């Protein structure tokens with residue numbers, strides 16, 4: 610069990626998921642919808658596009674700090 614680096618509470622395991630078929634990614638700034646997101650500075654693809662289902666990613670949550678921790 611991981612602990613929150615800020616408050617030390619145990620993190621609860623769970624999943625971050627999308628409400629539709631979108632993929633999740635990370636970048637230093639959110640790219641506009643007109644540019645290729647892969648070219649954004651600091652881009653990391655977290656999940657691949659998935660048609661017809663929820664995109665999910667294992668994640669841990671600290672409900673006290675309202676923080677979600679994701680490994681990729």
Ligand SMILES: [Zn+2]
Nearest residue numbers: 613616671674
């Ligand atoms: Zn915490």
